[in-house]
Amino acid sequence: MAEDLKVTQGSKAEQYQDIIPQILGIISDEPDLIANLANITAALKEQFNWFWVGFYLVKDNELVLAPFQGPIACTRIAKGRGVCGDAWEKSEVLIVADVDAYPGHIACSSQSKSEIVLPILRNGVCMGVLDIDSSELNTFDEVDAQYLQKIIDAIQF
Numbered sequence: 475m476a477e478d479l480k481v482t483q484g485s486k487a488e489q490y491q492d493i494i495p496q497i498l499g500i501i502s503d504e505p506d507l508i509a510n511l512a513n514i515t516a517a518l519k520e521q522f523n524w525f526w527v528g529f530y531l532v533k534d535n536e537l538v539l540a541p542f543q544g545p546i547a548c549t550r551i552a553k554g555r556g557v558c559g560d561a562w563e564k565s566e567v568l569i570v571a572d573v574d575a576y577p578g579h580i581a582c583s584s585q586s587k588s589e590i591v592l593p594i595l596r597n598g599v600c601m602g603v604l605d606i607d608s609s610e611l612n613t614f615d616e617v618d619a620q621y622l623q624k625i626i627d628a629i630q631f
């Protein structure tokens with residue numbers, strides 16, 4: 475592998491439609507989880523240039539920082555803490571338009587303004603989360619949730 479990513483312009487949906495097949499192609503032949511999570515974050519960061527894109531994985535009943543792109547971040551998050559811990563506890567996608575208005579939000583950076591967190595569920599068990607932060611308010615919506623879920627579903631544990 476190791477070809478350049480084709481970064482495209484267009485509506486958000488069009489960008490996802492261009493980038494997702496490339497991501498699925500990159501991860502489909504590689505069995506190593508960390509390698510695949512690393513490339514997913516790199517591809518999403520390159521396409522969308524969000525402030526922070528990364529994974530946390532459940533280890534010993536905590537979320538532990540895993541591959542990411544962006545500034546350094548909090549390393550451990552307890553269940554029910556912050557947006558990530560809430561998404562884990564509830565097994566729900568959480569979309570936060572304004573992180574400052576979210577009770578208990580964990581501010582790894584003051585530059586983060588809005589956020590989406592998707593739990594990675596396998597047989598009803600949360601293996602980790604995909605967390606994306608934007609430096610703009612109100613960046614994420616159901617379109618993001620719908621397309622990012624396709625990436626989550628393709629990750630082999």
Ligand code: SME
Pocket residue numbers: 526547548551555556557558559578579580581582583586589605607
């Ligand atoms: N804001 C997250 C913490 C993780 S960082 O944004 C990378 C939260 O509230 O769970």
